[in-house]
Structure formats: structure tokens, C-alpha cells
Amino acid sequence: RSESPTLEPRVAFLADYREKTEPTHRILDHLLHQTFAGESGAAEPESDLILDTNPDPETIQSVLARYPFRDVQGAYNNLVQLAHESSPFLSTHRCRHFLASIASNLLRAVAETPDPDMALVNLEKVTNSLGAKTVLWELFSFNTPSLKLYVDLCASSQFLSELLVNNPGMIDELLDSLVLNQPRAAEELRKELSDLCHGAADLEPILHSFQDKEFLRIGVRDILGKDSIRATAAELSDVAETILAEVSERQAGPLEKRFGLPYLEEGERAELRCRFVVLALGKLGGRELNYHSDLDLMLIYEGDGRTKPPPGATRFDRYEATDNLHFFTELAQHIIRAASYLGPMGRLYQIDMRLRPTGRSGSLVLPLAEFRRYFAAEPDGPTHPHGDAQLWERQALTRARVVHGDADFASEVTDAVANAACALAWRPELADEIVAMRERMEAGRGARDLKRGAGGVVDVEFLVQMFQLKYGRERPALRMPNTWEALDALLAAGLLSAEEHAALQTGYDFLRRVQGRLRIVHNRTLDELPEAMEEVNKLARRLGYEAGGAFLAELDKNTKQIRNLFIEVVARERGAS
Incomplete structure (x- = not known):
């Protein structure tokens, strides 16, 4: 036995420790040293730049000038921050x-993006x-x-x-959704939010x-090309409809406590x-x-009447009895305020109710009988050849869809909407009026306007x-509020x-994709191409083109094809019976 028997356990422990930790050290040595070398075996300058805590300006310039910053x-200042753990408990x-x-893989990936500076x-x-x-x-290693x-x-955005900066915990849910690799059903969204x-x-x-979580999921699937623009638009609509339904449901309760039912x-x-x-009308419809x-909305209620105390109310309960018009006007105002309130967390949605009959000058809500009367097709003199409703209002109804409310009453409203939209007997003057409206919308718009410009x-x-x-x-089968389905x-x-x-669908897909790429960068309503060619090149690369020239050529081809078809088909249908 050893002269110092107390040392034997320590020696044995250290030998066992070295044996167990040696593989880990080899792995770390590979990650932290061997991977710094390029194919030639020499250390890569990007790695040296990160490891050097005080490089001179010439070194920074020589290493990073190879990239399009x-x-x-x-760019170097951002790399310094990426190399620093802000928590004192982390190394x-x-x-x-x-x-x-x-470092070299990261910088190469950043260099391939449309805007390397923004990316970093x-x-x-x-x-x-x-x-x-x-x-x-x-x-990443x-x-x-x-x-x-x-x-x-x-x-990309x-x-x-x-969204990730403000909600860092969402990265796990985002990765889970990418692993599942499938869109979410509207019913699943409604149940989760409820x-x-x-x-x-x-x-x-x-x-x-x-909303943030779903926007992040949908947006990432979009930029990765996992969903078509048609599927992306449907998912964004489902999120809006889910939130709107929850807001509408919650706003009714306080009003019923105040006014009764x-x-x-x-x-x-x-x-x-x-x-x-x-x-819902417009894009949500x-x-x-x-x-x-x-969100373009209209609130329709069943008919005139007054509020009453709910079943089970006692004589001690106090209610401010009012008429149905006032009750549902209050409900519409509460929905608008709740959805469009601009608070510390931003705004959920901007609500627009100007597409209702008589627009801003009319009542915020209307009963179904008044809706039917307004859209009746009987001419009312030379100044009202379509009844009270303008032709553009009937056009708007082709995209109307009930997104919240009683299911049986929704069927009644859906029938009334279909009758109102398609009530007019066709005559050539209607085609002329549609063309005139289109020309008014286009007036003053340049070729950069993807929405209202020519084609x-x-x-x-x-x-x-x-x-x-x-x-x-x-032909009821044509009454589809969705443009793709209608085509x-x-x-x-x-x-x-x-x-x-094929030409209309391809062109519509293309224009909607470009709109989406414009808007997803900063979440702003953008429908015009940027003026600066540098920004056009960035947009083109986000869309998968190598440069702006090829993208602009594709845009020109699609818009010309759409405009030619618009002129030809309107002329063909103008007089056809």
C-alpha cells in the first residue's frame, strides 16, 4: 500500500475525472479552435477579428470590406455586441x-440577404x-x-x-410550429383565444x-416560402376574424348590463x-x-324594438331602457374603440365602416329591412337609376361575408346581401360605369402603384x-367573395x-406577393414600389430575383397582360346577353 493512503482516493478520482471529461475537451477543442481554420488549415480572419478584443481599424476594414456592408x-459594433453576454452570470x-x-458562416449568410446592414x-x-x-x-455551430x-x-422583416424582440419567449412556439409545418385551422384559433x-x-x-404570435408564425412561413400568397392571406384573415369575434362578444356584455337586452x-x-x-367587406370579407x-365592417341588426331587463332581473336592478338603434350603435362604437385603440402595445386593427349605406353621413348600424330597402333595384328617377344604392356599393357587396353573429340570422343577411349585389338587370351602361370608376381610381396614379395603377x-x-x-x-356559384375562388x-x-x-390568376398572385413583401418589412400599408433603384433591388431579392431589372420586367409583363385582358373582357361582356 502507498505510504500516504489518504492520497489514493484523490488520485483515483482525478484519473476517473480525466477519463470522463477528455471526450468533452476534444469536442470543445474542435469547436473553439479547429473550426476557426479554413480549408487551408489557417485561421479564418473573421474568427480572428471576433477573438481580438481590440483590433485596429485597418484590420476591421480589411476583414469586413469583403462583405457588402x-x-x-x-457592422463591427454589432458583431462586438453579439460576442458579449449581457448577463453577469454567463461567460x-x-x-x-x-x-x-x-463567424465566417454567419457573415456569409448575412451577406446573401437583400439588406446586410439591416439584417445584422x-x-x-x-x-x-x-x-x-x-x-x-x-x-448554429x-x-x-x-x-x-x-x-x-x-x-426579411x-x-x-x-415581434421577437418584444416577445422573446415566442421563439419556442415559432420553432414548434415550423416543426409541425402546417397551417392552423380557423376553429383551432377560435378555441385557443376563447x-x-x-x-x-x-x-x-x-x-x-x-396576434403577435400568429403574425410571427404566418410571416415566417411566408418568407420561407412554405405557404402560397393565397394561403397566407386566408390565415391573416382567420386571425383577424378570430380577434374580431372575441372583441365583439366581450363588448356586448357591459352594454346588456347597462341597457338590458x-x-x-x-x-x-x-x-x-x-x-x-x-x-365584413373588402379584403377581410x-x-x-x-x-x-x-377591416371594412358593417353591423346589421334584426329590427326595431327596445331593450328590456334580462330574465332573472329583480326590481332592484336598474337598466337604462333604450331603442335597438341606440343599443347597436353603442355596440358598434365599443367594437371600433376596442379593436382600434392605440395603446402601449399598439393597435389591433384599424376599423373602417365607411362602406355602409350613405357612408359617414348615415347611421353607424342599420336594421335588415332598411338594408333591403336601400339596395332595392327599383329606379328612383334619372338621378337614381339603381335605386338609392350606387353601383360601387353593389360591387362592394360582392365581397361581403358574415364574420360574427347568430348563425340563423347570418343566413338571412347572406341572402339579402346576394340579392342586393346582383339585383340589377344587366345593361351596357353598367360596364361603362365600372370602367369610369376604374379610370377615376387610376387617375394620378403612376406605374409604381400596384393596387390602383394600370394593370x-x-x-x-x-x-x-x-x-x-x-x-x-x-349563377349562384359565381357569388364568391374571394377573388381567387371567383376566378x-x-x-x-x-x-x-x-x-x-391563367393570366389573371398568375398576375394577381404576383401583385399580391409583391404587396406582401413591401408590407411585411415594416408592417405599413404600402402599395407603391420604391423610387430608389437600390430599394427596388432589395425588394427584388426578397422576392427571389437576383436583381431589380428582372423583377421589373416580370412586373411589366404581368400588368400589361392584366390591363389588356381588362379592356378586352369588359368590351366583350358589355353587350353580351
Whole structure:
């Protein structure tokens, strides 16, 4: 036995410790040292730049000038921040070494983005919000696809990057959704939000968090090309419809406590509860919502009457009895305020109710009987050849869809909407009026306007709506609020040839994709191409083109094709019976 028997356990422990930890040391040596070398075996300058805590300006310039940064010093400052752990409990030394191991791959990925400077700025902000940068760099060191995904997210959208900065915990749900790799059903969204809001006193943070999470999921799937523009628009619409339904449901309760329940005074349902629906028009009505789209709405209630105390009320309960018009006007105002309130967390949606009959000058809500009267097709003299309603108002109704309310009453309203939209007997003057409206919308718009310019989105929409106004009464299958579905229905009905359908659908897809890429960068309502060619090149690269020239050529081809078809088809249908 040894002369110092007390040392034997320590020696044995250390030997065992070295044996167990040696593989780990070899792995770390590979990650932190061997991977710094390029194919030649020499250390890569990007790694040396990260490891050097005080490089001279010439070194910074020589290393980063190889990449297309407009602001080299700014890019280096962001790299310094990426190499620094903000938490005192985490090792900046270890963070720096892991970042050095992926520096060349990271910078190459950033260099391939449409705007490398913006990509690196966003990458620094998002990473700082997530914390534990070392773990992220370690993940990227052996999982290059995850590095590419992360860079693409930060490069494609300031909007999505800021969502992650403000909600760092959403990164896990985002990754889970990408693993599942499938869109979410509308019913699934409604159930989730209903469960989240159940029993909650303050809905605002819940609604904003739900919206942010879903925007992040949809936006990332969009920029990764996992969904078509048609599917993306439908998902954005489903999120808006889900939030709007929850807001509408919650706003009714306080009003019922104040005024009582609205009842009907006459008709077959006299003395029964007065029902209502929220009718969506425009992009939401068609399930074609874009990023940062307004919600065009109309509230229709069943009929006249007054509010009464609810069943079970006692003589001690106090209610401010009022008429149904006032009750539902208050409800509409509450829905608008709740959805469009601009608070610390931003605004959920901008609500627009100007498409209701008589617009801003009319009542905010209207009973179904008044809706039917307003859209009756009987001429009322030479100044009202279509009844009270203007032709553009009937066009708007071709995209109307009930998004909230009693299901049976929704069926009644849907029938009334279809009758109102398609009530007019076709005559050539209607085609002339549609063309005149289109020309007014186009006036003053340049070729950069993707929506109202020549051959823009509105050309396709007006063409579809003309067919629906003309044939919708006899052919219910054409009464589709969704433009894509309506185009398919027109093809099936033989009203569009296969060539015409393909050209219109391809052009509409293209224009909507470009709109989406414009809007997703900063979540702003943008429909015009940027003037500066540098910005056009960035947009082109976000759309998968190598340069702006090829993109502009594709845009020109699509808009010319759409405009030619608009002119030809309107002329053909103008006099056809």
C-alpha cells in the first residue's frame, strides 16, 4: 500500500475525472479552435477579428470590406455586441469563442440577404432579447440550417424581428410550429383565444400577444416560402376574424348590463331577442387580408324594438331602457374603440365602416329591412337609376361575408346581401360605369402603384365583380367573395378561357406577393414600389430575383397582360346577353 493512503482516493478520482471529461475537451477543442481554420488549415480572419478584443481599424476594414456592408464600423459594433453576454452570470469569453467558430458562416449568410446592414442590426437586437447567446452560437455551430433560418428572419422583416424582440419567449412556439409545418385551422384559433380569454379581466394584453404570435408564425412561413400568397392571406384573415369575434362578444356584455337586452317589437319574432351580425367587406370579407390591412365592417341588426331587463332581473336592478338603434350603435362604437385603440402595445386593427349605406353621413348600424330597402333595384328617377344604392356599393357587396353573429340570422343577411349585389338587370351602361370608376381610381396614379395603377390589383377585382354583377343572380356559384375562388368559378362556368384565367390568376398572385413583401418589412400599408433603384433591388431579392431589372420586367409583363385582358373582357361582356 502507498505510504500516504489518504492520497489514493484523490488520485483515483482525478484519473476517473480525466477519463470522463477528455471526450468533452476534444469536442470543445474542435469547436473553439479547429473550426476557426479554413480549408487551408489557417485561421479564418473573421474568427480572428471576433477573438481580438481590440483590433485596429485597418484590420476591421480589411476583414469586413469583403462583405457588402454600407457601414463597416456599424457592422463591427454589432458583431462586438453579439460576442458579449449581457448577463453577469454567463461567460462572455465562452460566448466570444463560440461566435468566432461560426463567424465566417454567419457573415456569409448575412451577406446573401437583400439588406446586410439591416439584417445584422436586427440579428443583434433579437439575439440580445433572447439572452444566453452562447447557447445560440453553439446550436448554429452544428446546425447550419437553423443559422440560415435565423438570418433570413432578421433580414426579411423589421416587423417580425421587432415581434421577437418584444416577445422573446415566442421563439419556442415559432420553432414548434415550423416543426409541425402546417397551417392552423380557423376553429383551432377560435378555441385557443376563447380559452385564453376565459375569465380574464383585461383582454388587451391577451389579444395583442395572440396576434403577435400568429403574425410571427404566418410571416415566417411566408418568407420561407412554405405557404402560397393565397394561403397566407386566408390565415391573416382567420386571425383577424378570430380577434374580431372575441372583441365583439366581450363588448356586448357591459352594454346588456347597462341597457338590458334588445327585443323586437313587431313581425313574426315579436317579443324575441333582436339578433345582429358583423358583416365584413373588402379584403377581410374575401379572406384575402394582407399585412397591415384595415377591416371594412358593417353591423346589421334584426329590427326595431327596445331593450328590456334580462330574465332573472329583480326590481332592484336598474337598466337604462333604450331603442335597438341606440343599443347597436353603442355596440358598434365599443367594437371600433376596442379593436382600434392605440395603446402601449399598439393597435389591433384599424376599423373602417365607411362602406355602409350613405357612408359617414348615415347611421353607424342599420336594421335588415332598411338594408333591403336601400339596395332595392327599383329606379328612383334619372338621378337614381339603381335605386338609392350606387353601383360601387353593389360591387362592394360582392365581397361581403358574415364574420360574427347568430348563425340563423347570418343566413338571412347572406341572402339579402346576394340579392342586393346582383339585383340589377344587366345593361351596357353598367360596364361603362365600372370602367369610369376604374379610370377615376387610376387617375394620378403612376406605374409604381400596384393596387390602383394600370394593370394593378383593382383591374382583376373589378373584372371579377363585373362578372358577378352580371351573372350572379342566375349563377349562384359565381357569388364568391374571394377573388381567387371567383376566378376559378368563372373558369368552371366557361366565362373565362383557360388562357385568360391563367393570366389573371398568375398576375394577381404576383401583385399580391409583391404587396406582401413591401408590407411585411415594416408592417405599413404600402402599395407603391420604391423610387430608389437600390430599394427596388432589395425588394427584388426578397422576392427571389437576383436583381431589380428582372423583377421589373416580370412586373411589366404581368400588368400589361392584366390591363389588356381588362379592356378586352369588359368590351366583350358589355353587350353580351
